[in-house]
Amino acid sequence: MFRDRTDAGRELLARLQAYRGDEVVVLGLPRGGVPVAAVIADGLGAPLDVVVVRKLGLPGQPEVAMGAIGEGGVRVVDDEIVRRARVGGDRFDEVERRELETLERRIAGLRAGRAPVPLRDRTALVVDDGIATGATAEAACRVARARGAHRVVLAVPVAPKDAAVRVPAADEVVAAEVPDWFMAVGQAYADFRQVDDAEVLALLEAARCTDDDASAPG
Template structure:
């Protein structure tokens, strides 16, 4: 159980340093992954950036991911789940259009104040507050690859064991905790208060740039 995202990020950063993980830049996933990524960046002494992704929730159960989207027009769909549940193309398109609009607004607002770092040829460490399905982490990996990353590592304080194996596009996935009874990311934090866009912008405003 982590006290909050800062505590989780501190512990994750210590673990990554202890096992010898090296990267050129840490990319947090807004919003909840950014406070954790900031602590990791501080522990490893490397710059902080963000990659904006959004979950694509099932039309009937929005909390359940049928895929995810990211910057650079990345879109990943769990074809097996969609097929089993009979989600139509029109339904998928409607969800993507709605979530893409949110993603574009958030990315534009963040990057207007904090331009993205150059990832070309770099090892990128992608950090979120947890891995529940692997969809968002996978989308972020493909965004990093599209931006020229040579190697991609995904790290989180906690993750579902099956979800971690489903992260696509990563060279390595690291979690501090992989509980057998995983239900939701928030159950492993005493304080899982929402991170706001203002919080993300404030954290990025003091990031080291390289």
């Protein structure tokens, strides 16, 4: 069990040393993935950015993803969950419209007028605090691919054994723990408190200052 997301980031970083010195950009999924990603970006000496996605929660069970949407019009639908839950088109569209509005607000707030870190011909390390259904991770990997990343690696502290099947857009999935008992991401953490936008923005700003210092003339 991880103490918190920072501890999880350290555990995951140990499995990502092959990417040190590579043309890597670390992309955290807000909100919970960003504290994990910040540890990895700092440890690898890589730039940190976000990839903004929103889960499309099942009506009545919003914690269960029936799909996800992401920057640039990316859209993922879990047809099997939609079918089993008997979610009609109107109900699905209602959820999607609501989450799209939230997505646009989150992009504006987290980007704060800054352009995304360029990904063309680089390796994108997409980082979250864990994988459940895989819908949001799949959307995030598709966003990275659409932005020109030549390789997309999904890195998470905890994942189910079939994570690679759930996230086919990733060229590779790296997980610190793949437990037999996996039920929910939060079960892998002693402290799984909610992360707010202020913390995400502070981590992004700290990473930008570090990058600016590293690139400044000596």
